[in-house]
Amino acid sequence: MIEFHLDVRSGVSPYLQVVQQVRQALRLGLLREGDQLPTVKDVVARLAINPNTVLKAYRELEHDGLVAARPGVGTFVTRTLADASLAAHGPLRQDLRRWLAKARLAGLDDESIEALFMTTFRTAAQENIA
Amino acid sequence: MTAVLRARALGKKYQRRWALTDCTLEIPAGHVTGLVGPNGAGKSTLLNLAAGMLTPTAGTIEVCGGRPGSGPAQLAKVGYVAQDTPTYARLTVSDHLRLGARLNPSWDDALARRRIERLGLDPNQRAGKLSGGQRAQLALTLGLAKRPELLILDEPVAALDPLARREVLQDLMEAVAEHGLSVVLSSHLVADLERVCDHLIVLVTSQVEITGEIDGLLATHHRLVGPRRDIATLPADQHVISASHTDRQTTLIIRTEAPILDPAWTVSTIGLEDLVLAYMGRTARVGSGSGSGRRPALEVLR
Amino acid sequence: MIWLAWRQFRGQAMAVYGLLAVLVVILVITGPPLPGSGVARLTSAEDKVYNAGIMLVYGLPAIIGIFWGAPLVTRELEAGTYRLAWNQTVTRTRWLATKLALTGLAAATAAGLLSLAVTWWAGSIDAASQPSTLAHVVSVTGADAFASRVSPPVFGARGIVPVGYAVFAFVLGVAAGILLRRTVLAMAVTLAVFVAVQVAVLFAVRPYVIPAAQDTIPITSANISKLGVSGSGGVAELAVAGPRGAWVLAAETVDAAGQAVTAPPWTATCVMPPRQVSETHPVPSQECFAKLSALGYRQLVTYQPASRFWALQGIETAIFLTLSALLTWLCIRWTRTRLP
Incomplete structure (x- = not known):
């Protein structure tokens, strides 16, 4: 069982924070297949957040095939993220290193690289949502 | 989606001053709806109208399918925890539970006793001797144990310290999760509302500025920063909520359903607090100008 | 609702009824003076009890109006507790009607009991009251100090009219409270209006309700x-x-x-x-x-x-009860339309 926490100042909506914390736990192996997520009532009573927020987060996780709700029992982890993506990390890191070298060659300093990466990342993420 | 509260052209006048004018809104059932706005914007008036404590001067209001305060059946459906959470100072905690049990056919005594026990309240304590937080919890217990379809809370946590505030909201949210009741609460603590609400109404100078699901509102509002430009040149589907200019730069908060394609803008998301402040500030500015300036701004919004 | 109304009222009820019990005990212990004797001559202690009895029967309705009637609604308005009460599954009308009925009944009973006790105690004096004449004064000193029971001020302190006064004063207090919304102000207005109505009835109504x-x-x-x-x-x-x-x-x-x-x-x-x-x-x-x-x-x-004593008592009680009923109706109406 994991415990959620909420950072209101982060600018990330509460439901996304819940989703991210579950994914993080899955990725780090804190949650395994068959583990139960806290009930909506428990999360709500602990964090003082809206039940619909938790439901929405759980629905999204269910939609992603990570968890499954068993009516009257609870929500359980059906898949872990730990190994699925780890294998892909190596090649991606290689690509990124090559891109960073190119950026430095073009004369960008650390801050410029970070700003460029973040704006591109956000724009891409938004286009995906849209 | 069924509406738990439906107001049409609702207005309330005290002597000569209108506390609420032309308020048209729908609050969907099964949600926790936050009502924000500056002091004197008409929040309490709207909630009092919904609870049947006041009768409208103009327009209509329908709560849980009936006219507020119209009879016992209607009263049973709506719980109301008034501002400053009034309790009978000379009655004990257990007297209050008895009051609830005697006056409400739908009273859930087990729930009430469980809550009082968990809160650690002494049943023989007089309500007048309770702390503000304990009194708020007692009033909330009365509201919850009545098992209403809609619970209305007017600034339930305004007078409480952060710990008591968190506890009240935790209990409230737990009850929402457990019993699936709809909640409408007013507050000017936007951080609290961001946690507990999924629906929002911004009320400024007795008028509804914007209403909608919070996630939807946050997804359709953006902060644009870019080189200085005239806001009249923006695409028609981008509604400006607030704008500020320096000699080089323009910063806007806009509402739009469509993606923002203009590469000149740096687009960022905004938090609920910024969104609420943008709406409050906008009306304050527009309102201070000529009266005719106000109407078009509202038209744009709708 | 009766439970809540009683729970809120019981302190005040006990105060007044406790005092009442003490008074009745005093009257019973002293016993009615001059049993059987046809001559009205009282000891100074008896004379004090006689006068105090009249004052108390007049005073009780005023006290009820001021301390039971005026605060009945204003107390809830001032403390904000009406917002709690009106949001239970009980309409405002039932809330007020229950409070009015319970306290009104207590007011009528208190006044009735006190009047009964005082009327019983002073019965022999009332019966022995003689018209005051010069001849009488000369023959039996001190025997003529008592007015007949049909004439003021004795009339209002005997029989059933105190019940009418008490109910009226109580409802008057409630109405003043609903209109003024301030306890102290409502108390003052209640007393002033109650005294004014009593004086008006004494001079403008009672002499004429039956042609003299x-x-x-x-x-x-x-x-x-x-x-x-x-x-x-x-x-x-x-x-x-x-x-x-x-x-x-x-x-x-x-x-x-x-x-x-x-x-x-x-x-x-x-x-x-x-x-x-x-x-x-x-x-x-x-x-x-x-x-x-x-x-x-x-x-x-x-x-x-x-011989018209009971007819006048009946008529005056009916007048006060009718006024009370009218005020009750206004109270319920105002609670629906004028409050909060």
């Missing part, structure tokens, strides 16, 4: 009760005792033709020779009265006879 009886009575040495002499030696004032136990509303001297006149100036010196105080003087000379009578002078007395 009129009699012409010969002026005799036995029934003359007052003789005022003016500076010039003429008669300023002349009165005779009315019928036994009656409430005399007006009296005037009429001549043989039935015209209102003042008694001829010689009456003054004839009835009461100068420098002689009535107490030490023997019975006034009979010739004077014979002469007056022969000349056709008589007293025309307008009065409410003693």
Whole structure:
């Protein structure tokens, strides 16, 4: 069982924070297949957040095939993220290193690289949502 | 989606001053709806109208399918925890539970006793001797144990310290999760509302500025920063909520359903607090100008 | 709802009923004076109890109006607790009606009990009350100090009218509270209006609800009760005792033709020779009265006879209860439309 926490100042909506914390736990192996997520009532009573927020987060996780709700029992982890993506990390890191070298060659300093990466990342993420 | 509260052209006048004018809104059932706005914007008036404590001067209001305060059946459906959470100072905690049990056919005594026990309240304590937080919890217990379809809370946590505030909201949210009741609460603590609400109404100078699901509102509002430009040149589907200019730069908060394609803008998301402040500030500015300036701004919004 | 109304009211109820119990015990212990004796002569202690009884029966309705009536709603308005009460599954109308019925009933019972006790205690005095005459004063000192029970102030402190007063004062207090919304202000207004209504009823209603009886009575040495002499030696004032136990509303001297006149100036010196105080003087000379009578002078007395006591009590109680019912209706209406 994991415990959620909420950072209101982060600018990330509460439901996304819940989703991210579950994914993080899955990725780090804190949650395994068959583990139960806290009930909506428990999360709500602990964090003082809206039940619909938790439901929405759980629905999204269910939609992603990570968890499954068993009516009257609870929500359980059906898949872990730990190994699925780890294998892909190596090649991606290689690509990124090559891109960073190119950026430095073009004369960008650390801050410029970070700003460029973040704006591109956000724009891409938004286009995906849209 | 069924509406738990439906107001049409609702207005309330005290002597000569209108506390609420032309308020048209729908609050969907099964949600926790936050009502924000500056002091004197008409929040309490709207909630009092919904609870049947006041009768409208103009327009209509329908709560849980009936006219507020119209009879016992209607009263049973709506719980109301008034501002400053009034309790009978000379009655004990257990007297209050008895009051609830005697006056409400739908009273859930087990729930009430469980809550009082968990809160650690002494049943023989007089309500007048309770702390503000304990009194708020007692009033909330009365509201919850009545098992209403809609619970209305007017600034339930305004007078409480952060710990008591968190506890009240935790209990409230737990009850929402457990019993699936709809909640409408007013507050000017936007951080609290961001946690507990999924629906929002911004009320400024007795008028509804914007209403909608919070996630939807946050997804359709953006902060644009870019080189200085005239806001009249923006695409028609981008509604400006607030704008500020320096000699080089323009910063806007806009509402739009469509993606923002203009590469000149740096687009960022905004938090609920910024969104609420943008709406409050906008009306304050527009309102201070000529009266005719106000109407078009509202038209744009709708 | 009855439970809540009682729970909120029981402290005040116990205060008033506790006091009432003490009073009744005092009355029972002292017991009614002059059992069986036909002569009304009281010890000073008995005299105090007699007067205190009248004051208390008048005072209780005022106290009820001020301390039960006025705060009934204002207390809830001032503390904000009406917002709690009105959001239970009980309509405002039922909320107010229950409070009014319970407290109103308690008010009627309290006033009824006190009036019953005082009426019982003072029964023999009321029965022995004699019209005050000069002759009587001379023969039995101190025996005539008591008004008949149909005349003020005794009338309002006997029988069933105190019940009407109490219910009216209570509802008046509630109505004042609903209109003014301030406890202290409502208390003051309740007292002022209640006293004003009592005075108005005494002077403008009670004498006329049943057309008064009129009699012409010969002026005799036995029934003359007052003789005022003016500076010039003429008669300023002349009165005779009315019928036994009656409430005399007006009296005037009429001549043989039935015209209102003042008694001829010689009456003054004839009835009461100068420098002689009535107490030490023997019975006034009979010739004077014979002469007056022969000349056709008589007293025309307008009065409410003693036999109408219960009819007047019934009518006045009904008037106050009707006013109370009207105020109750207004209270319920105002609670729906004017509050909060």
